Amino acid sequence: MKNLLRFVVPEATPLSYKERLRAAAGAWIGILVTGLVGYIAIGAGLALPALIAPMGASAVLLFAVPSSPLAQPWSILGGNTVAAVIGVTIGLLVPQPFLAAALAIAVSIGAMITLRCLHPPSGAVALTAVLGGPAIHDLGYGFIVWPVLGNSVALLALAVVYNNFTGRPYPHAIRPQAAGHGTKDPAPVERIGFSSSDLDDVLKEFDQVLDIDRDDLETILRRTELRSYRRRATHLDCANIMSRDVIGVAPDDSLKNAYSLMRNHHIKALPVTNDVAEVVGIVTQTDFLDKATWTHGHPRIGFLQRLRLIATGKQAPNDTVKDIMTSPVQTILPTTAIEDAIIIFAEQGLHYLPVVDANQKLTGIISQSDVLVGMLADKAASNSDSDASDAIR
Known part of the structure; x- marks a missing residue:
């Protein structure tokens, strides 16, 4: 019986009650407001539907799984529009309703996959266009504009506002590509x-649509x-491997002074701290190369970087560290395990991580090299302990 239930009821990703409530509330708001907008838009005297049933299925996707490729703006707008056009056209050309319905669904799926706007509720849109009854048939191609596009745009607008307001970025952002080195080496x-x-x-090889x-x-x-x-991995923490005597700079230190510190101490990154030693940024050799202009061997802020700073609303550049530093900056705690630091280095493409205490005050810094040395030393210690245990036996 248990195996039968596992076969019938699929395994689900664990969801908190908060996320379940967020999705349900979003769908409630989305459908309610979309219906009210439709009622106001068409007026009580017209025989047009204010809201069509496929929007319920769209709400499930837009509010419960907003990161799904099937729930993106092009999917709902393109999919519903394509399905409506195909449904109305086939409904006019094929008099037999069940044959027309089957053709409308089949052609809509093929068209949506080809146009990369697959949206499951659009199948219901095509079906509604064929089997929706006299009220829908009388609309003809007007069905595409209202209620299909009207409902779709209203529901999509609500999904954008609600999902972002409740902490679910929507539309789903494309992951930025990590900056490469211009070589054939993989990341x-x-x-x-x-x-x-x-x-x-x-x-x-899998050759299936994945949600x-x-x-x-x-x-x-x-x-x-x-x-x-x-x-x-072994569980060595960052406090064991971090550099504690850290050379840092303030946001208002000159670029010339910061670069001199890098050269004199043979280091490639400087944490940037405020008056109470809180980490507010980091400046690296890459920042000097990418954001500074060199004149007579000294760094200064060039014209393009000045435009970038002005465009972001920052203070007028004055050739100081704050003009090129990376902020906010990824930090870690002394108690962070080095295996966790490895994940941060690997996923974010970083080379240095400032180490801060619970109050965000600078206590040290680690580099990829520190992590490597720490892992090798810890591995050697583990092997020695193992050899000693074997010798005792």
């Missing part, structure tokens, strides 16, 4: 496991892989 995170091309090849963004799938797999490494 660091790809050197310890599968490559992106491996995933693409498997997806081609998950391809980049999200890769991120989940990579994090799983990194966590498996972390589980098998």
